[in-house]
Amino acid sequence: MIALLSLFATLLLGSSLAAPASICGIPGVRQISGSLCSRTYNNVLVSTPLGAAEGVADSSGANRFAVRYASAERWAKSSVATTWALPNDATDPAALPLVCPQQGVYDSTFSEDCLSMLLYVPKTFTASTSSPVFVWIHGGSFIEGSATDPGLDGSNLAVATDSIVVVFQYRLGALGLLAPNGSMNLALLDVINALTFINSNIATFGGDNSRVTIAGQSSGATMIRSLLAAPSASHLFQSAILQSDPMNYGFLSTATYQTLQNAYNGLVGCTSSDVACQAALSLDTILSAQGTLSNEALGLDPSVGIGEPIRTVNDGTLITTPLDSTAPFPSVTKPILVSTVLDEATITIYGELFRSPVPEDEFEGVCDSLLGEPRTTSVVNSSFYPPPAAVNGSVDARVQLQTLGTDYIWRCPTWTFARNWIANGGSAFVGLYTVGATYPGNEAVSLCTAPGAVCHQDDIEIVFGTVPNPNPAQANLIREVQARYKAFMLTGRPNDPAFVPWMEATSDEVNVLDLGGPGMIAVGACTPSFWGDSVPYDYQVFDS
Template sequence: MVALLSFIVLLLPVFLARSSPIVADLAARSPVYNHDQRAHCGFSVREDVTRFVVKYANAQRWKPSTPVSISQGASLLQQDLPPACPQSGSNSTSEDCLYMVVYVPNSIGAGINAPSLLWIHGGSFTSGSASDPAINGANLAAATQSIVAVVQYRLGGLGFMAPNGGTNLAVGDVINALKVLNAGIPMIGGSSSKITIAGQSSGATMVRALLATPSASSLFRSAIIQSDPMDYGFLSPGIQQTMQNFFNEQFSCNPSDDSCASSLSVSDILQASDTLYSQAMSLNPAAGQGEPIRPVHDGQLITNTLTTSSFPQTSKSILVSTVVDEAGSTIYTMFPSPVSEQVSVQVLEGLLGTSRADTVLGSERYVVQTSGGVEDARPSLENLGTDYLWKCSSWTFSRTWASSGGPTYVGMYIVGATYPANAGIPFCTSNGAVCHQDDIQIVFGTASNPNTQQTQLIQEMQARYKSFLNTGNPNVPGLAQWNTATSSSTNAILLGGSGPAPVDACTPNFWGGAVSYDYQVYGL
């Protein structure tokens, strides 16, 4: 680890010359020493892993970010976790938020050429941060013997709605994080040729956006996509412009007036973002309800839609997973009590339109259940939401990626650890349900008091991720064989169980065939 020490000693004069409370606080602290007696700016989060906070880019409001180069002092700035990017409901935020939190096993040193994982947090592109305890990367780094970096990026209107029409600022942020990671990790024992990008929910959508960005392709080798609502697709430029116009109308500024834009308060911008989020589907149904603010297929940065009609040839290995009850938190929050089939029909018609709803209702794949004489459409709505937004659309993507040349591994979690946001939803905390986000603490090994099943799955997934990060293949001696998908079959496995995942409605001739995805209906 001499290289790491040299790297930090080189950078310290740059840090200490800066006038900021963070730097002043750092200068007043005693150095942290790990078992190698290496003085550094990190923080020992467990006896065998050190955490660093890296400022990877600078950005003016609504301008593309610029990476902080090594020569300029890509910053191992502080022991404290960084402020989150501005988002509603949080006061501990700052527009100066382009940081990575990097976890490095102490065993990794010069010449090791360890793999790295860049994790992109979820939160519908409007919330989340690298400081979430659930994505503390220390346990994952130790188990996989890899460098785990958790990245923050601009959110909501600040990340996707520049008044002058600039799009995909947040995508550019993550690309700059990858550039800094590529440049910096060889100095601390990592290999720039073994970088995997990964994310969950909107973080997984960001991963998919990077797969569709040729300028980012050389920055990572493989990708992990967890619970990506692929049904939505990327926004088209036309839909983005409609949303942009509505967003701009929330302010009195001329879109080209940078001075006026700079004078706007963060709270006003967040309010405009929230208003856009709530109104987006009425502006254009293609925006959808779950991620209306999201990456745009602009033809410049993101050059491919990655839908069934448009796929590049690829050699990148990907791992795609969903959870068995993806829509559980949404449906059972929306409907805390049983609902009738009549209500279900109204929901389906509102969600899918009459034609698609009629096909679904006539298929007998989502039959409304009756229990104790009480009709309850929630289980069928939950199954349909899971299939429509997550499982079947992910399986369609996986088959197409495989047919385009990329090794593809597909899985479905049937064991999870209840995510804090799901703790107040009875459905998600009972009867073995695994709701959206309940896979996160399994992967990161941050589940509180895991039971035997959870512990076994944590060990399995971390072993599989270790193999995938090193080789692009998640197969490990002693664990069940995980076969790659083909153009006709995902060969999906149960994660937390044994054998293949049930196909159910996720056949090529139903979802994406008889019943179109949103991206097909709206031509995205």
């Protein structure tokens, strides 16, 4: 069982399957499409409190500014920048920042000096514009990703929503979340420093620092949940959008973090107090040990779950609440918008774990390896995951496993979170994407390109309006989502008169909007009496 779950831990939320592209001629890293590199730019200049900001303008309708927002020594807290500077000591304002160290990319494309952001500012904006600010936190299971990931060109979104769009980077993996000296949540502190930098400087670009909406997908959404659980960060944003957050996983406990940190120290051969040893480690050693720990984490402490073993920690100081059903939920006031996609678990189930059909008589055994006996009994005795129809005389249990995985990791805990949020003073709007755009790399799983499929990450290019050659359904959804996001940034409600009302969730009715189709989505297995009660989430099972 441990071997199977370790495979899940490696793959479930994992690494994007995207093939390497290029950063303006530098091969070997997943990046936004080459359009940002191939354009002809004219330089623009804005005076900021930290000095002159030199950016670039093109035909997109937005100016782009790259900046180093903070700096940090290895495994130390980052400090907010006090002067405006291009990332990585660049001299060309069109240059894109190097990504944070991560596996799967060439060494030449990453740097520990990676705390950078890209600002996309409509060309019509001036210092007196005072428009909303949309801040995107990228995903990547806390071990990969960047501000220049595919689809994250914020130009179209900025123009469509009449806002400033900011996309930034934070330290990943062991460098951001597993310091040998025991420092916790360094990556979360990076995120807070990015928001602090925006708060101090965005007005000169025409942004209103009192109307900042933070948004993110997958682990980026988990990072937002971490911010919502950190009272010291509350003043830095007014509302939040969480897309495909794997909420089944709670924050790590300090005890689990200590177990992982001790194991990591052993892998790199440095004690917690040996600063010289830690400083001398090569990035290859750091990343290799990180990969080994990720594969072994489930065997060290089952509470890490089957994905994202390296993640934010409920340290009691920065994060002060689990923000889930295991403890009294705090009083909240901010409006949130939460969404998932139709087929969150397809990539894992069909693309990696089970590339051939799974006989129906193996369904219960696979469930048991994931959930354990008590939860499996509730699942198999329920009516929510019936065997699919036979095809050519055989039944493929992967259909059930995909639905189960989607409900277990993403959909149902997200709806539980929305119920908790509104029961304690906040407002919440819940959506499910039934139309998407195949994210680069997802095409490696043929089912993700099938008509009607919407896999994990397939919402990203819809939000950003970066779908290459969108079909009519995609184009319509891009217009709808961007109009709703604009309204949400302005009013805290994602409603535009051109589209049907998006009803606010209540403690009795989640009111899930079909994003791509008519009407509402049925609650199904995500009823409170089933997931979270008959079938507890991982964060409930491992609560200590």
